[in-house]
Amino acid sequence: xxxxxxxxxxxxxxxxxxxxxxxxxxxxxxxxxxxxxxxxxxxxxxxxxxxxxxxxxxxxxxxxxxxxxxxxxxxxxxxxxxxxxxxxxxxxxxxxxxxxxxxxxxxxxxxxxxxxxxxxxxxxxxxxxxxxxxxxxxxxxxxxxxxxxxxxxxxxxxxxxxxxxxxxxxxxxxxxxxxxxxxxxxxxxxxxxxxxxxxxxxxxxxxxxxxxxxxxx
Amino acid sequence: xxxxxxxxxxxxxxxxxxxxxxxxxxxxxxxxxxxxxxxxxxxxxxxxxxxxxxxxxxxxxxxxxxxxxxxxxxxxxxxxxxxxxxxxxxxxxxxxxxxxxxxxxxxxxxxxxxxxxxxxxxxxxxxxxxxxxxxxxxxxxxxxxxxxxxxxxxxxxxxxxxxxxxxxxxxxxxxxxxxxxxxxxxxxxxxxxxxxxxxxxxxxxxxxxxxxxxxxxxxxxxxxxxxxxxxxxxxxxxxxxxxxxxxxxxxxxxxxxxxxxxxxxxxxxxxxxxxxxxxxxxxxxxxxxxxxxxxxxxxxxxxxxxxxxxxxxxxxxxxxxxxxxxxxxxxxxxxxxxxxxxxxxxxxxxxxxxxxxxxxxxxxxxxxxxxxxxxxxxxxxxxxxxxxxxxxxxxxxxxxxxxxxxxxxxxxxxxxxxxxxxxxxxxxxxxxxxxxxxxxxxxxxxxxxxxxxxxxxxxxxxxxxx
Numbered sequence: 001x002x003x004x005x006x007x008x009x010x011x012x013x014x015x016x017x018x019x020x021x022x023x024x025x026x027x028x029x030x031x032x033x034x035x036x037x038x039x040x041x042x043x044x045x046x047x048x049x050x051x052x053x054x055x056x057x058x059x060x061x062x063x064x065x066x067x068x069x070x071x072x073x074x075x076x077x078x079x080x081x082x083x084x085x086x087x088x089x090x091x092x093x094x095x096x097x098x099x100x101x102x103x104x105x106x107x108x109x110x111x112x113x114x115x116x117x118x119x120x121x122x123x124x125x126x127x128x129x130x131x132x133x134x135x136x137x138x139x140x141x142x143x144x145x146x147x148x149x150x151x152x153x154x155x156x157x158x159x160x161x162x163x164x165x166x167x168x169x170x171x172x173x174x175x176x177x178x179x180x181x182x183x184x185x186x187x188x189x190x191x192x193x194x195x196x197x198x199x200x201x202x203x204x205x206x207x208x209x210x211x212x213x214x215x216x217x
Numbered sequence: 218x219x220x221x222x223x224x225x226x227x228x229x230x231x232x233x234x235x236x237x238x239x240x241x242x243x244x245x246x247x248x249x250x251x252x253x254x255x256x257x258x259x260x261x262x263x264x265x266x267x268x269x270x271x272x273x274x275x276x277x278x279x280x281x282x283x284x285x286x287x288x289x290x291x292x293x294x295x296x297x298x299x300x301x302x303x304x305x306x307x308x309x310x311x312x313x314x315x316x317x318x319x320x321x322x323x324x325x326x327x328x329x330x331x332x333x334x335x336x337x338x339x340x341x342x343x344x345x346x347x348x349x350x351x352x353x354x355x356x357x358x359x360x361x362x363x364x365x366x367x368x369x370x371x372x373x374x375x376x377x378x379x380x381x382x383x384x385x386x387x388x389x390x391x392x393x394x395x396x397x398x399x400x401x402x403x404x405x406x407x408x409x410x411x412x413x414x415x416x417x418x419x420x421x422x423x424x425x426x427x428x429x430x431x432x433x434x435x436x437x438x439x440x441x442x443x444x445x446x447x448x449x450x451x452x453x454x455x456x457x458x459x460x461x462x463x464x465x466x467x468x469x470x471x472x473x474x475x476x477x478x479x480x481x482x483x484x485x486x487x488x489x490x491x492x493x494x495x496x497x498x499x500x501x502x503x504x505x506x507x508x509x510x511x512x513x514x515x516x517x518x519x520x521x522x523x524x525x526x527x528x529x530x531x532x533x534x535x536x537x538x539x540x541x542x543x544x545x546x547x548x549x550x551x552x553x554x555x556x557x558x559x560x561x562x563x564x565x566x567x568x569x570x571x572x573x574x575x576x577x578x579x580x581x582x583x584x585x586x587x588x589x590x591x592x593x594x595x596x597x598x599x600x601x602x603x604x605x606x607x608x609x610x611x612x613x614x615x616x617x618x619x620x621x622x623x624x625x626x627x628x629x630x631x632x633x634x635x636x637x638x639x640x641x642x643x644x645x646x647x648x649x650x651x652x653x654x655x656x657x658x659x660x661x662x663x664x665x666x667x668x669x670x671x672x673x674x675x676x677x678x679x680x681x682x683x
Contacts, residue, residue, distance in 0.1 A: 022515065023471045041478030043610065044471075046516045047601035050659050065656070072468065072515040074561045081597055 010054050010063035014174050015085050016167075019107050020092035021100040022071030025126040028157035029092065030068045033167045038158055045070050048082050055168060057175045064171055076110060083114035087177075088121070088170045093141075095125040095154060096133035101141065108148060118181075120173045122151040124166055129156040337363060337370040346626035348674055349619045357618070358531035361524070362543065364625040365550040379539070386503075386542035393506045394499060462506075465513050469501045472518045480614060482526060493529065496541040497521055500548060514559040519609045521548050523621055526614075554631050558605055573632070574600045580640045584680055588647045593655055599662035603639050607631075611642075616670045623674050634677070641677035642668075 018026040027045050031037045034051035045068055054063040067082050069075065091107050093100040104123065111121065123145045125136060138154060145152035151169060155162040342363060350357040362368040369378055473494050477483040483497075484490055500521060505513040524547050529540040536543065552559070563569035574596050582589040602610060607624060609617045620638060627634035643650065645668060650658050 022468060039478075041475060041484060043478065044475050044515055044518075046519075046605055046610070048598055050598070050663055052656060070515055074514050074559070081595065 009061060011060040012175065012178065013063045013065060014087050014171060016064055016066045016088040016090065016170065017082060017086045017111075018066065018068045018090050018092060019111060020071060020090075020124075021094070021097075021103050021107075024071065024092045024094040024097075024100050025157050026068050026071065026090075026092050029090065029124070029126060029155065029163055029166075030066055032157045032160055032163045034066065036160070038160070040158075047075070055171060057168070057172050060175065062171050062175060064167065066167075080114055083111070086115050087119055088174050089115070089119060090122050090124045090166065090170065091150070092124045092126050093136065094127050095136050095141075096127050096130040098135040101125075101136045101144075104144070108150075118177055120151070120170055120177060121148075122153060122166060122170050123148075125152075125154040126157060128154040128161060129159045335372050337372065339363065339370050340628070343626045343628050346622050347678070348623065348671065350622045350626075352615070352618070355531040355533055355536065357622070358527050358533075358536055361527060361621075361625055362547060365547045367543065367547050367550060379543075382546055383539050383542040386545055389503050389507070389545075390499060393503050465505055466502060468515070469498055469505070469513050469518070472515060473497045473501070476518045476522050477614065482529075483522060493525065496529075496544070497525060499541060500525075500545045503545065504548065504552075511556060511559055516605050517552070517559070519606045520551060520555075523609065523614075523618055524548055524551065527618065551625075551631075555607070570601065570604065571597070573604055573636070577604070577636050577639050580636055580680070581643055584640060585644050585647060588643060588650060591651050592643070592658065594659050594662065598659055600639060602663075603642070604635060607635060608638065611665045612668070612670065616668075619670045620674070623677070629681070637680045638673065638677040640680055641673055644676060644680075645673060 018030060020026055022044065027042050027049065028038050030049070030051055031039065031042075034053045047070060049068040050066070051068070052063060052065050054061055056062070067086070069082050089111055091104055091111065093104050095101075108121070111119070123141060125138070125141050141154075142152055151173065153162050153166045153169070155166055157163055342360065346360060346364070350360050359368070363370070367382070368375055474484070476494075476497065481487065481490060483493060497518060501513055501517060504517070505511075521544065525540060525544045528536060528543050528547075531537050531540070557563045557566075557568040558570040558573060560569065564571055566572065577600050578589070578596050581592075607617075608620050611617075612620065623638065624631045624634050629637075642665060643662075646661060646666065649661055653661060
């Protein structure tokens, strides 16, 4: 597809994961961001799905490689491979179902157990368009996000509200982490060659893609 | 013996040009060999009576993959004299709507499928179904029930067996599908420990009555059986069980609504689609309650859908109205062959999903080492869904029914057959995979291009272990 051709030209490749309970709208957030599509009746995700999109962050082209996973508990063991190499995560709940917010804590725990401590996490309250059904007050989620030191945003994949902003913010913050790391590595200015992929994990699946380097070692 | 594992025909454009013909009649001209599939001049290559059986491909000195199979005459059977109307079997295997001439040939087809025999030879039936069962005339409905051993091979036993099973299902429904807020449901959460729970509840109910009769109006907390209160976190608490149940039921509800959203039979607001969704829900809830070790796993809805669709569209009125009960038992049978894939505890065991996926990888290595070497995509990222859902999300619905014909009928069993079909899927797009990088390949395999399924099954048959 022509839209993906330009993807090959990028400065950074960042792997993001979408996690959260089943039915909170992870797949639709992804398709809204990657293809500007929304499907009211989409099939449940089994295993993992995958999409990419490149955006400009500061003066760099950042290619986001976004992984969408199944929400059900049973699939978590199998999906642990999908966390490998992730540098950003959108932890999604449904603003109209409080239980999905209650489970955020468990997701966070799992995410932190499987990823590098520098991972950029955003708590995302999706389905904000269902205003009459709201079950999770914005303030409650905001307070939680502050406590857990994550970013926070409410979105609506259906109305295309804040979806672009949420992804862009996460990618921007990752870029900042990378830049900061580059500064920290100041002892040896040549330690971080330009135009490389950030890799905060160990050997990851992203490494199958070209231009991979490791700046966290 | 062929030493080289990669015959030239693997590189034939036939395997890599994405065939846009999603449902053509499977005639040889659309396949443009090499290798020429069995000659189809008699137009019934895909008729259920004529595909070379497994034994025939072994005995026809077909050690070289370059050599086309030679179609053998249908296995001999007293009632299987060829009829002039073989074309119906050919055309009807491809399209749900192609039911011209159907009424006049139902008998032919039934005869070919052995359905008119008194005692059905299941081995022969399997051979007949390998490359597809006709869509018309309810043949598939009956044959799947036979292949899943829901129907006995002795036709004389059918009506009594069906009556027994359907009554049993009715019983399940009455016992397990109560109003979720009633105690009855709680009492029935687990069949295994039912009597124990019932007893517990009788105890607490009598306590409650006693309290009320004394005019206190409040339960004395100390008298509530230990751990049996709504806030109990104990795993054995019936309340805990109750909340887990409602969680599962909500999950089932969500997934049933998302089952084939593009097919009116399953989705939309029509009365019939609502009723169909209700049936799917009932089956999944009953299954979850009867199988506490597995309960409901996302994706089971996708395995249930083809069975229910096929049975619910059976022209036989009796089969049609009992589709829910019949589907339940066939679903149990189907899933029993794959249940390890759904079981989290077995993920890392020799029978779990990871091990199944590595077997696919080994199979690919065996048949196409070059492709195996090149594919750097972790097979979990695509094959997990292929295997868990038995390919129902990779193809359009009627094509996946055809693939299921092969899965259910192949004498090697559904799991082995599934792995062969998955391997064939990889080989069919090998040229694109060899040319692609990680991202392109993952996208290709997660969104498999539309394919001529007959061609796919033909190739998968060739991969039969030598």
